[in-house]
Amino acid sequence: MDLRLFMSQMENLGELRQVQGADWNLEIGTITELSNERKGPALLFDQIKGYPPGYRVVTNLIATPKRVGITLGFPGDISNVELARRIKDKFKILRLTPPARVQEGPVLENVDREGRIDLLKFPAPRWHELDGGRYLGTGDMVIVRDPDEGWVNVGTYRVQLHDRDTLGLYMDPGRQGRLIIESYWAKGRSCPVAVVFGIHPLVWMPSFLAFPWRTEEFGVAGGLLGEPLPVITGQYTGLPIPAHAEIAVEGDCPPPGIETRVEGPFGEAPGYYATGAHDAPVIKVKRIMHRNSPVITGAPPMRPPANAASLNVIRSGTMWLELEQIGIPGVKGVWNMRAGSSRFLSVVSIEQKYAGHATQVAMAVMSGSEGAKYGRFVIVVDDDIDPGNEEDVLWAMATRCDPATSMQIITGCWGTLLDPTISPERRAKGDLTNSRAIVLACRPFYWRKDFPKVNRASDELRAMTLKKWGRLFQS
Numbered sequence: 136m137d138l139r140l141f142m143s144q145m146e147n148l149g150e151l152r153q154v155q156g157a158d159w160n161l162e163i164g165t166i167t168e169l170s171n172e173r174k175g176p177a178l179l180f181d182q183i184k185g186y187p188p189g190y191r192v193v194t195n196l197i198a199t200p201k202r203v204g205i206t207l208g209f210p211g212d213i214s215n216v217e218l219a220r221r222i223k224d225k226f227k228i229l230r231l232t233p234p235a236r237v238q239e240g241p242v243l244e245n246v247d248r249e250g251r252i253d254l255l256k257f258p259a260p261r262w263h264e265l266d267g268g269r270y271l272g273t274g275d276m277v278i279v280r281d282p283d284e285g286w287v288n289v290g291t292y293r294v295q296l297h298d299r300d301t302l303g304l305y306m307d308p309g310r311q312g313r314l315i316i317e318s319y320w321a322k323g324r325s326c327p328v329a330v331v332f333g334i335h336p337l338v339w340m341p342s343f344l345a346f347p348w349r350t351e352e353f354g355v356a357g358g359l360l361g362e363p364l365p366v367i368t369g370q371y372t373g374l375p376i377p378a379h380a381e382i383a384v385e386g387d388c389p390p391p392g393i394e395t396r397v398e399g400p401f402g403e404a405p406g407y408y409a410t411g412a413h414d415a416p417v418i419k420v421k422r423i424m425h426r427n428s429p430v431i432t433g434a435p436p437m438r439p440p441a442n443a444a445s446l447n448v449i450r451s452g453t454m455w456l457e458l459e460q461i462g463i464p465g466v467k468g469v470w471n472m473r474a475g476s477s478r479f480l481s482v483v484s485i486e487q488k489y490a491g492h493a494t495q496v497a498m499a500v501m502s503g504s505e506g507a508k509y510g511r512f513v514i515v516v517d518d519d520i521d522p523g524n525e526e527d528v529l530w531a532m533a534t535r536c537d538p539a540t541s542m543q544i545i546t547g548c549w550g551t552l553l554d555p556t557i558s559p560e561r562r563a564k565g566d567l568t569n570s571r572a573i574v575l576a577c578r579p580f581y582w583r584k585d586f587p588k589v590n591r592a593s594d595e596l597r598a599m600t601l602k603k604w605g606r607l608f609q610s
């Protein structure tokens with residue numbers, strides 16, 4: 136659970152590279168993007184311009200499927216859909232393991248209290264050219280406790296650095312963390328908040344995955360780690376804070392009537408600056424804790440197919456698990472295309488077992504924790520199609536989908552302000568709903584046996600031919 140050990144393991148595997156002397160102002164962000172597009176290694180930035188050596192930023196830590204696999208303890212060379220399957224299976228047997236309270240931890244190496252708060256001491260990058268400021272929080276964890284039920288939610292939301300003791304928070308409507316903060320505001324109270332800015336990816340992962348209401352992400356992290364996550368108790372908020380965090384802050388998020396600041400614009404994961412500059416909640420920071428030579432874990436959103444954390448692979452696994460958990464039979468694979476910003480283009484392959492099965496699958500994807508928000512197209516294919524092979528999926532769409540009869544549009548779904556298709560007028564009215572297309576790119580169930588045969592050599596003929604003629608195909 137120690138980020139530093141993880142980084143040195145990655146470096147030994149040739150999966151992490153150190154970069155000295157980059158500028159926090161756009162250079163770190165642009166190098167990260169260029170390297171991500173080339174599927175390069177994780178990048179550890181040190182000697183950042185204007186900052187003491189050792190004050191570091193790491194990016195692209197789990198940006199490739201291979202590094203996601205290594206992080207979760209799988210071999211690095213398995214196919215994408217196989218990786219999604221293993222993620223599904225890992226989460227299926229995962230036992231929620233509550234965190235363990237400890238008195239000490241590396242995060243307490245340096246503690247700054249009120250009067251000495253200066254968030255500007257950290258090299259928060261300005262990631263993208265049109266960003267409205269610097270963002271300390273991208274690969275972060277925002278920790279809040281439900282005021283009525285007492286459980287602790289952890290979510291990843293972008294955190295802007297406004298000034299020495301003020302942070303800005305962007306939480307999309309309907310986020311569990313936001314619902315909790317709003318319930319403090321409804322009682323006329325500020326919400327106590329803790330934020331972690333540098334953390335091991337296994338501890339981070341649950342905070343950006345969608346779990347049912349009341350699921351404690353620290354318990355999921357413990358399940359992934361195979362042991363309870365050690366947490367200290369924040370002195371200001373009483374909230375649990377991972378003892379191995381690189382940087383953590385505590386403070387209050389006051390009701391909007393008391394204080395907001397202009398947040399954004401910010402380059403977002405669908406590939407646009409859709410939320411623009413707008414009034415957003417703030418966190419008034421009262422306490423900073425950090426390790427010596429702290430490392431900020433950066434995960435800046437980028438225009439797809441660039442992706443800060445191979446989210447499409449991880450979400451494919453958790454979305455697949457949801458379909459299994461509600462008991463839908465015949466699901467052979469789930470894949471969220473990288474171009475679809477991890478949830479706009481979801482593909483499910485099924486062995487069709489009854490009329491309506493394919494539509495049921497599509498509706499379940501759109502209603503589960505992972506797919507309810509953010510989706511756009513759910514494409515259902517037969518089990519002879521590898522959902523992770525995007526050309527095969529497009530072939531199935533091109534040949535098995537009759538748009539007049541195989542597509543359905545659902546309107547009024549749970550959308551996001553990040554959706555670039557929501558017009559300024561609808562944004563102003565607060566109408567963030569979107570529409571979804573169900574695309575049945577599979578043979579119609581009731582005459583599937585009469586559907587024309589596929590023009591491709593059979594597996595047996597291929598095997599025989601390769602046995603005899605294999606030398607022709609050796610490079």
Ligand SMILES: Cc1cc2nc3c(=O)[nH]c(=O)nc-3n(C[C@H](O)[C@H](O)[C@H](O)COP(=O)(O)O)c2cc1C
Binds near residue numbers: 289313342435436446
């Ligand atoms: C790198 C990264 C950045 C994210 N930034 C935001 C954000 O700024 N605002 C937001 O609402 N969700 C953001 N998300 C998505 C949420 O973290 C995710 O939906 C999570 O499940 C929310 O948790 P919650 O439902 O417990 O609130 C981000 C995810 C990742 C991986």
